[in-house]
Amino acid sequence: MDRKIVTTNRKAFHDYNIIEKYVAGIVLTGTEIKSIRKNAINLKDSFCKIEDNEIFLYNCHISPYEQGNRHNHKPERVRKLLLNKKEILKMQAKVKQDSFTIVPLEVFLSHGFAKVEIGLAKGKKLHDKRDDIAKKDLKREMDRAAKIRY
Numbered sequence: 001m002d003r004k005i006v007t008t009n010r011k012a013f014h015d016y017n018i019i020e021k022y023v024a025g026i027v028l029t030g031t032e033i034k035s036i037r038k039n040a041i042n043l044k045d046s047f048c049k050i051e052d053n054e055i056f057l058y059n060c061h062i063s064p065y066e067q068g069n070r071h072n073h074k075p076e077r078v079r080k081l082l083l084n085k086k087e088i089l090k091m092q093a094k095v096k097q098d099s100f101t102i103v104p105l106e107v108f109l110s111h112g113f114a115k116v117e118i119g120l121a122k123g124k125k126l127h128d129k130r131d132d133i134a135k136k137d138l139k140r141e142m143d144r145a146a147k148i149r150y
Contacts, residue, residue, distance in 0.1 A: 006036055006114075008106040009043040014129065016103060016121035022091070024116050025082035026057065026107075029073050031065035036114050038065075041107055048081065048102035048118055050092045055081045057104060057116065081116060094120055 012018070028036070035041065040063035049056055057079045064072045094100045105117045124132075 002111055004109045006039055006107045006109060007041050007043055009046070009104055011044055012103045012105055012119065012121065014124075014132075016101065016119070016123055017128075018105065018119040018121050019100065020120040021105065022083060022087055022118050022120075024055070024118055026114050026116050027080040027082065028114060031068040031071060032062050032073050033114055034065045034068075035062050036107065037109065040065075043104050043107065046104050048104060050088060050095065050102070053085065053088055053092075055083055055088055055091070055102070055118075057081055060104065081118070091120060098122075 042061040044061075046060040047058055049058060059076060060079060061075050062073065064075060091100075091102060095102065100120050100122055103119055103121050105119045107114060107116050109115070
């Protein structure tokens with residue numbers, strides 16, 4: 001599969017347990033896709049919201065294109081995501097019932113088109129984050145010990 005990862009939202013994996021993943025297209029202007037191809041995108045504080053059976057991406061910062069002159073875009077405008085209606089309704093039901101959140105996980109280019117991988121996520125508590133950090137440290141120590149022996 002022709003897939004070039006542009007950026008990932010590392011904070012999402014730290015703050016949330018990802019339950020399901022979906023791949024969505026994104027509606028962009030000409031200068032936005034050029035900026036994305038130059039890796040000038042940030043998903044740090046972004047989130048998705050469902051309004052009128054459509055899903056939108058908020059707080060995603062795409063830097064203005066350098067040669068964009070007056071046709072440049074607003075860096076943090078709201079962008080529409082493209083998903084099947086069934087998928088949107090399924091996600092909407094989970095968000096309402098089980099208090100899930102929809103967060104963007106990564107942006108990638110597939111056959112020249114920008115795609116966003118979004119995840120249905122449940123927020124982690126502080127003790128969950130500490131447990132994850134402890135597990136990562138333990139795994140790192142075990143890998144170091146195994147590397148030294150051989």
